[in-house]
Amino acid sequence: MRLARNVFPSRVWTPFVFGLVAIAVGWLVSILLPQTIVFLAISAVIATLTLLGLGIVTGTAGMIVLSQLTFAAVGAWIMSFFTMHEVPGGFYLYLVVAAVAAGVVGLLIGLPALRLRGVNLAVVTLGFAAAADMTLGKTQFPGAGQRVPRPEPFMDDRAFLFFTIIVLVVVAVIVFFLQNSRLGSSWRSVAFSERGTAAAGSNVRTAKLSAFAVSAAIAGISGALIAGQVGAPYASSFTTIQSLALYVLSIVAGTHLVEMALFGGILWVLIPELLKRWGIPQDWGFVVFGVLGIQALTTNSNLGQDIRNAIARRRRKTEEAKLVPFTDEQLAELGPVGVSESDKSVLEVEDVSVTFGSIKALQNVNLKVSEGEIVGLIGPNGAGKSTLVDTVSGFLPSHEGTVRLSGENINKLAPNQRATAGLRRTFQQDRVPPTLSVGDYIEFVAQGASTRDEIREALEFFGCPSPRTRIRNVDVGTRRIIEVTAHLLAKPKLLVLDEPAAGLSHEEHIAFGQRLQRVPERFGTAILIIEHDLDLVRTVCQRVTVLDFGELLAEGGVAEVLDNPEVAKAYMGETELL
Numbered sequence: 001m002r003l004a005r006n007v008f009p010s011r012v013w014t015p016f017v018f019g020l021v022a023i024a025v026g027w028l029v030s031i032l033l034p035q036t037i038v039f040l041a042i043s044a045v046i047a048t049l050t051l052l053g054l055g056i057v058t059g060t061a062g063m064i065v066l067s068q069l070t071f072a073a074v075g076a077w078i079m080s081f082f083t084m085h086e087v088p089g090g091f092y093l094y095l096v097v098a099a100v101a102a103g104v105v106g107l108l109i110g111l112p113a114l115r116l117r118g119v120n121l122a123v124v125t126l127g128f129a130a131a132a133d134m135t136l137g138k139t140q141f142p143g144a145g146q147r148v149p150r151p152e153p154f155m156d157d158r159a160f161l162f163f164t165i166i167v168l169v170v171v172a173v174i175v176f177f178l179q180n181s182r183l184g185s186s187w188r189s190v191a192f193s194e195r196g197t198a199a200a201g202s203n204v205r206t207a208k209l210s211a212f213a214v215s216a217a218i219a220g221i222s223g224a225l226i227a228g229q230v231g232a233p234y235a236s237s238f239t240t241i242q243s244l245a246l247y248v249l250s251i252v253a254g255t256h257l258v259e260m261a262l263f264g265g266i267l268w269v270l271i272p273e274l275l276k277r278w279g280i281p282q283d284w285g286f287v288v289f290g291v292l293g294i295q296a297l298t299t300n301s302n303l304g305q306d307i308r309n310a311i312a313r314r315r316r317k318t319e320e321a322k323l324v325p326f327t328d329e330q331l332a333e334l335g336p337v338g339v340s341e342s343d344k345s346v347l348e349v350e351d352v353s354v355t356f357g358s359i360k361a362l363q364n365v366n367l368k369v370s371e372g373e374i375v376g377l378i379g380p381n382g383a384g385k386s387t388l389v390d391t392v393s394g395f396l397p398s399h400e401g402t403v404r405l406s407g408e409n410i411n412k413l414a415p416n417q418r419a420t421a422g423l424r425r426t427f428q429q430d431r432v433p434p435t436l437s438v439g440d441y442i443e444f445v446a447q448g449a450s451t452r453d454e455i456r457e458a459l460e461f462f463g464c465p466s467p468r469t470r471i472r473n474v475d476v477g478t479r480r481i482i483e484v485t486a487h488l489l490a491k492p493k494l495l496v497l498d499e500p501a502a503g504l505s506h507e508e509h510i511a512f513g514q515r516l517q518r519v520p521e522r523f524g525t526a527i528l529i530i531e532h533d534l535d536l537v538r539t540v541c542q543r544v545t546v547l548d549f550g551e552l553l554a555e556g557g558v559a560e561v562l563d564n565p566e567v568a569k570a571y572m573g574e575t576e577l578l
């Protein structure tokens, strides 16, 4: 398999170089622009900043926030208040305080986001925006018209434009690093699947709240800059309807991408300005944004991502790897598969029972997985296999009985805590965020437990595509293999696999089984695998547990259990599998 030579390219210097070039270009723009549009350009830069922040919480973390300009108003309010009270420190300090204050408010408004999703969250943020809107409309900003002085040496409009560009570039560089950090991966992951995020050992609350806080802090900076731009901010600059339009623009343009935030910022200023010049009331701009929003929502896409995808498709080399069975030479080189003799338990499930209303999904189930073992968990549809996996991995906190990891009772641990403690799982459904690259996903899930060489070797071992490959560009079967590989690279004590081979071709099935057999000796991880394909179970498992109607039907060595007539009976209608 071919891997790109430099699979984890150094990204450290690139944003700084881009940033310096952007500041140089910004300086030229600020001195060359016709005087008549300098003020509009400041508005466009500030709108870009606001959209960049909004892109984090909407585009990256996938939450609907309709109060971005209220967070900006917090920044403007701090500027006015500090100016009125002549708080020492001046504009630069006020700017930092504005960001922090708006971030804290964002954090508080983000709290409902921990429980709410989609439209419900949108309603909460809209309600907050409307309440703030009405309050500000009545009280206005403190200082009643007292001018917020611009910072030295950026006093005139041209110089202040250059200042806003510097701020934008600095924020964009910070956002770039955040987006490419583990925190950024958790934002992308939480947008796709909260369960997948928790299973990777990441705290879903932290991911959501941090997205809210960073986004609001950036809005606070833009609000502070608006105060500096206009001198005395007015409530009419921060209305609910404008926040709504900004959200629409954010999803239309895909403003989690810096260049699209700039595009959005220009549109934000350009559309009303053009309408004004054509003699049409500027409020019609909201109608234009609304139409664009409907188009984006109905096509479930955004301009920025479409453009990036088109460029990536053109650039993409054939980096798809393939999972193929070992050759005879490779098998000879690898040697015989090790069989665990250990009696030391990694997982103990003791008398676990789960009910859903009147359904007894699990009844007094006991199960043990020892170090170095691969144990199969089988049973007909509805037998309770997934319920058991959810119980073991912490996604079903309400159950009777005890789950132990290496002898420790983990009943009270949340899913992400169990993941960090060494109990990892994969899912039947696709939980691998398509917006990440293979390498970023692996780094996110592995949590620094493996070296880059180990990651390269594991990717090669499982026939995964190159780390640069976007996950959205690989098929579902391959995503499953990437998911398994990533969790193994976290070096867990136990990995629970929920139908990992679904979606693989026959050849890939065989190849995957060959790799799985060698996981305990290669990665030091024991495996509990749910699988309907009994050929795979025969190939890889040392022991098998059979569930039927939520009860333990049989357990023991593979051949002994699969040849048990009771087991065959339970599989009636599925006996061809045996």
Ligand SMILES: Nc1ncnc2c1ncn2[C@@H]1O[C@H](COP(=O)(O)OP(=O)(O)OP(=O)(O)O)[C@@H](O)[C@H]1O
Pocket: 356, 359, 360, 361, 379, 380, 381, 382, 383, 384, 385, 386, 387, 388
């Ligand atoms: N959230 C739920 N609410 C109500 N009933 C549920 C819930 N989850 C599972 N069940 C029921 O519990 C029983 C066990 O389901 P479970 O999904 O664990 O079986 P399974 O063995 O994993 O099946 P499959 O092989 O089809 O995935 C089934 O009767 C199912 O309908």
